[in-house]
Amino acid sequence: MAPQVGLFIPCYIDQLYPQVGIASLKILEHFGADVEYPESQTCCGQPMANTGCTNEVGPLALRFLEIFKSYDAVVCPSGSCVSMVKHHYDEYLGDHPDYKRLKEKTFEFCEYLTGPMGIKKLDGQFPHKVGLHQSCHGLRELRLASSSEVVGEPFGNARELLESIEGVEITTLQRPDECCGFGGTFAVAEEAVSCMMGEDRVYDHEQAGTEVLTALDMSCLMHMDGIIRRQKKPIRVMHIAEIFAECL
Amino acid sequence: MPSHPKLAEAFVKDKERAKWHDQSLWFVRSKRDKAVHQLPEWELLREQASKIKSYVISHLPDLLEQFEKNATAKGVHVHWARDAKEHNEIVHSILEKHQVKRVVKSKSMLTEECHLNPYLERHGIEIVDTDLGEWIVQLQDKPPSHIVMPAIHIKKEEIGELFHEKLGTEKGASDPQYLTESARQHLRRKFIEADAGITGVNFAIADTGGFVVCTNEGNADLGTSLNKLHIACMGIEKLIPRADDLGVFLRLLARSATGQPITTYSSHFHGPKPDGEMHIVLLDNGRSEISGSDEFRRSLNCIRCGACMNTCPVYRRSGGYSYSNTIPGPIGSILGPAHDTKKHSSLPFACSLCASCTDVCPVKIDLHHQLLTWRKEIRLKGLLPFSKRLSMKMMGWMMQAPRLYQFAGTCARWVVPYLPRFLLYNRFNAWGKQRELPDIPKQSFREWMKKNHDRK
């Protein structure tokens, strides 16, 4: 029997980018996962935790655990939210008997595809120059790819999967993994710096010839897309799951 | 005092300058990358350094005593200062005893932390910073904006202007060679005239009682060789247990700081010259309190390499002064609030939590986690602005009630698409100043699921 996957769709994807949830679902089902979307889920609590409002997080962490604990795996198309669950729930759920297990079975979408599901190659075509934005939490908290600061062999499963699609050409950036400047409430609290960071990322992609800008996190893309659309740049933004789904 | 976002906004306003600042520091970060990627054992070195430093911080009292004993045996006078005031008084009393009127100082962030210069000047002593960058900011009557490159924010044309005004160099000169040579001539005189030299300390070695000062300009050697009185000022966290440990840190420090394999000068001091005097002032100034905190203890591992500043995307685009703290950047945003939480409460939020600082730090301080912990402390101390508190509380309630959350989303989908642009994009919407809001979709994911997915 296929493992039962609980699909964790972060609140902002649910409300603003339903197509990303749909694409993730389609891909997972295409490869034979038995996916369920528990409807009572809301938010993992990251915005509150990152603002220091930890009182508000505890109940949300417990809710999350109750909702998802019965699944074989929890999969989410956002590295940042996965990192919240795996690395920042300790202070709220540290002694909960089910938390350790939840940590182990929660995966970022590409991580689940390339890891437990063993997908190494995608069929289909996507004839575009693709810019891969390395979202910081996926990179430096979940270690889904090597970061430029750390010495060691380079790796990155999502990149390999993307490269396996016929027609995909990944662009080469001046700064391969600099932060886009979204940072949750930082985007508003430090608006000036946040926007300059975003502009610089977009510019780097523009110079590199990126046609489609993608990432494992929609939040970074929302921020950069906001800048791209305001400045009317010829770059299209797609979550990595949307690219995969287009290849089906 | 203006908060970080205010000062950062002013810095970013001069786009060209902010870009130039970002690129200058990114260049240093790239040099660091090149240097460290040549050492396959880099991560091992970091791990080792982190362990040694953690050992030091948890054995501070014993190691300090050991250091004092060994330094004293070498003929060094060791002094203990609880805070900046005591530190300055001690330094002044030593200088006074020797009737010193002129002092040269090599770079020391610790004396900046204590505001030693203005203190000594008030007491009629001339003090000259001999590190080129630090001297430039001293001429401007400003503090350093970076701990390793104090004048990184100043363009060479501006230095030419400053030197013209203060030293009488040619007007309009901006050739680095010419300007450096003028500075050199000028500083040479100061070195010769000085009656005492003050230095910082990079590493003090408990089992020998010696200490090491790293410079690229040789100014620590010069400043302490031409006169008889050497005062070294150090924070109590600067200790390492054994001389054998030094190699680990010297290899890490310069590569992290500037991408050099080693600083041009690593000067070792083991007691006074035959007819001279050597003093070491050990400063606490809140450090022992930090060493007692499980959460922030590791911030004392810092060897002041500046790598976290060079890599920080916020520091690069907001400049050192936007932090209003002697030590800026990620580590400064941890040490600042530890010293005065209220004054520095905006610093832990001047961070997108990208964690690049944590990955470059040669002593593996988990900088971004500590910044996150500070946010929590600030909230607990009631220093978070009301608007932030309220919005997070409301969001917290809503997210605990899925119906309410769905209802809010449905309302937004009904209303927002029909709102005129000026209602969405105005001065209350910081998001929309330079960015478009996402288009509101016709239905949420959960609504789509209900209609299209056969199971629940």
Ligand code: SF4
């Ligand atoms: S915190 Fe780490 S990276 Fe930053 S200055 Fe200190 S040692 Fe260097």
